[in-house]
Amino acid sequence: MRPRVYGGTVSTHEVMNQPPPLIYNAFTDDTALREALTAFGGDPQDAGLVELGAMAGSEQAREWGRLANEHTPVLRTHDRYGHRVDEVEFHPAWHDLMTVAVANGLHAAPWTADDKAAHARRAAGFIMWSQAEAGHGCPISMTYAAIPALRVDPTRAAQWEAGLASREYDFGLRTPSDKRGLIAGMAMTEKQGGSDVRTNTTTAVDMGDHYELTGHKWFCSAPMSDVFLVLAQAPGGLTCFIVPRVLPDGTRNVFEIQRLKDKLGNRSNASSEIEFDGTWAQRLGDEGRGVRTIVEMVSATRLDTVLGSTALMRRALTEAVWHTSHRQAFGATLIDQPLMRQVLADMALEVEAATWLGMRLAHAVDASESGSSEQAAFRRIALPMSKYYVCKRTPGLTFEAMECLGGVGYVEETGLPRLYREAPVNSIWEGSGNVNALDLLRAIGRNPESLDAYLQNLAPASGCDEAFDTGLRDVLNALAQNPTEAPARARWLAEKMVLLLQASLLVQYAPSAVADAFIAARLRQSEGTYGVVDLGTQDVAAILDRAQVGA
Numbered sequence: 001m002r003p004r005v006y007g008g009t010v011s012t013h014e015v016m017n018q019p020p021p022l023i024y025n026a027f028t029d030d031t032a033l034r035e036a037l038t039a040f041g042g043d044p045q046d047a048g049l050v051e052l053g054a055m056a057g058s059e060q061a062r063e064w065g066r067l068a069n070e071h072t073p074v075l076r077t078h079d080r081y082g083h084r085v086d087e088v089e090f091h092p093a094w095h096d097l098m099t100v101a102v103a104n105g106l107h108a109a110p111w112t113a114d115d116k117a118a119h120a121r122r123a124a125g126f127i128m129w130s131q132a133e134a135g136h137g138c139p140i141s142m143t144y145a146a147i148p149a150l151r152v153d154p155t156r157a158a159q160w161e162a163g164l165a166s167r168e169y170d171f172g173l174r175t176p177s178d179k180r181g182l183i184a185g186m187a188m189t190e191k192q193g194g195s196d197v198r199t200n201t202t203t204a205v206d207m208g209d210h211y212e213l214t215g216h217k218w219f220c221s222a223p224m225s226d227v228f229l230v231l232a233q234a235p236g237g238l239t240c241f242i243v244p245r246v247l248p249d250g251t252r253n254v255f256e257i258q259r260l261k262d263k264l265g266n267r268s269n270a271s272s273e274i275e276f277d278g279t280w281a282q283r284l285g286d287e288g289r290g291v292r293t294i295v296e297m298v299s300a301t302r303l304d305t306v307l308g309s310t311a312l313m314r315r316a317l318t319e320a321v322w323h324t325s326h327r328q329a330f331g332a333t334l335i336d337q338p339l340m341r342q343v344l345a346d347m348a349l350e351v352e353a354a355t356w357l358g359m360r361l362a363h364a365v366d367a368s369e370s371g372s373s374e375q376a377a378f379r380r381i382a383l384p385m386s387k388y389y390v391c392k393r394t395p396g397l398t399f400e401a402m403e404c405l406g407g408v409g410y411v412e413e414t415g416l417p418r419l420y421r422e423a424p425v426n427s428i429w430e431g432s433g434n435v436n437a438l439d440l441l442r443a444i445g446r447n448p449e450s451l452d453a454y455l456q457n458l459a460p461a462s463g464c465d466e467a468f469d470t471g472l473r474d475v476l477n478a479l480a481q482n483p484t485e486a487p488a489r490a491r492w493l494a495e496k497m498v499l500l501l502q503a504s505l506l507v508q509y510a511p512s513a514v515a516d517a518f519i520a521a522r523l524r525q526s527e528g529t530y531g532v533v534d535l536g537t538q539d540v541a542a543i544l545d546r547a548q549v550g551a
């Protein structure tokens with residue numbers, strides 16, 4: 001019998017024309033991300049981000065991601081004696097991912113940092129670490145988002161903020177004040193309505209020093225979190241409530257987990273259906289102001305859908321560039337084949353534009369936290385168009401990346417199928433596509449200053465290219481016709497407006513090869529799939545140079 005040799009030659013054939021393992025640094029290898037962080041006040045040599053970037057692109061993180069998604073959460077409704085426990089068990093890899101995210105402050109650090117670029121820094125970290133695994137980004141994002149909503153009431157914020165901002169991940173249902181760190185979630189969606197939360201039927205009864213909630217929530221992710229912001233109907237109308245899983249005296253609040261959702265992707269994360277039955281709650285904000293209160297949370301999670309989608313695209317592109325840089329077909333390396341170069345460069349444009357946009361939005365949070373009403377107005381209008389567009393582009397890009405790997409890209413081991421399954425969720429939750437496109441119209445109608453702020457952000461690119469100027473004229477014409485009266489055109493407007501914004505950011509900050517090619521491929525000739533528009537040999541080389549990773 002011939003000897004079998006593992007890791008090199010096997011008995012029947014030699015393994016060749018396969019890429020080496022991909023190990024990269026999600027920070028130092030990401031030129032656009034570092035440039036964007038610098039442009040928006042961060043440090044391109046930030047030691048913490050360099051370390052997190054190395055971790056994100058490591059074998060260890062890849063393995064955690066695989067394990068957390070293959071060994072999905074398990075619901076335990078009762079203990080052996082028949083008592084309700086309503087707990088969810090996770091694979092240890094999930095906790096490892098959460099530990100790194102929390103230790104790096106991705107869940108809350110900017111709210112307590114004395115750093116004018118704290119949200120930009122955190123956004124860079126979120127883009128990097130979500131490349132390791134996306135599912136755990138959900139509770140990390142909800143915790144980040146809960147703090148500005150809690151600040152509606154300084155007394156409530158003081159009760160929760162220190163625990164939520166702690167850098168220690170302390171899993172398990174215990175008295176919040178005894179825990180080293182806390183995680184937050186939110187529960188708005190009910191069976192009869194998710195986009196239109198005004199249809200919520202969960203009721204809240206005023207008990208004097210607290211309220212009691214009764215009803216259901218059809219989607220409630222990360223149900224093992226310590227505290228939730230919940231919408232319910234109080235006597236004064238739809239109201240926001242704080243619902244802890246464990247009460248201050250150590251007893252468990254009523255929080256019945258009916259079942260976990262069997263989801264397309266996002267499988268490491270538990271998403272549940274829950275019931276409240278006389279559940280203890282504290283009011284956050286005035287009765288009847290529930291949407292106003294929780295909108296603070298939603299606008300932060302919407303930012304994270306843009307960053308999270310950027311991360312998925314960046315990881316998919318990285319895998320595609322790596323594979324094609326190390327595989328040959330028809331006598332040449334794939335990445336040197338002219339058509340493959342067009343495809344990869346077009347995808348790299350998508351990722352770079354999303355990166356600049358996401359970082360620009362995070363910068364708007366930094367600036368508005370420092371008191372800039374103009375940046376707050378810009379954020380109000382730029383967020384829904386960005387959420388609408390970047391999240392919608394992600395499934396298409398992850399699919400193209402998968403195809404760049406050929407047959408093996410369709411196989412789980414590469415991680416591409418997981419990215420592909422994950423890709424749609426950011427578009428669906430936190431306001432689905434149409435809802436965000438319509439929210440853009442609302443911003444235009446109700447906040448005229450936000451439109452001014454948006455147009456000011458286009459000024460640096462005005463006159464740079466005929467296609468840009470034509471696009472801007474089309475948008476201005478549409479705006480002149482009171483678009484709020486034409487909801488059917490909302491997607492068209494969102495797409496046009498965000499492409500102009502991305503182009504303007506690239507004109508201002510990116511090399512001209514990137515900006516020119518983006519304008520050519522998205523404003524001049526916009527085609528459905530990647531690699532259709534001829535980007536020119538030189539620009540393609542410059543774009544791909546920026547997308548290379550690893551040694």
Ligand SMILES: Cc1cc2nc3c(=O)[nH]c(=O)nc-3n(C[C@H](O)[C@H](O)[C@H](O)COP(=O)(O)OP(=O)(O)OC[C@H]3O[C@@H](n4cnc5c(N)ncnc54)[C@H](O)[C@@H]3O)c2cc1C
Nearest residue numbers: 186187188189193194195219220221271429430432434435
């Ligand atoms: C994996 C996952 C986890 C989730 N976790 C949570 C969670 O933790 N907490 C929570 O509260 N929710 C959660 N959700 C729920 C999610 O936020 C909602 O599903 C989403 O907001 C859409 O609500 P819906 O499902 O009721 O759809 P609907 O509101 O019925 O909307 C269906 C479609 O109609 C469109 N639509 C709605 N109104 C209009 C209109 N006026 N014009 C045109 N189109 C319109 C929407 O864009 C959407 O495409 C989660 C969802 C998923 C998939």
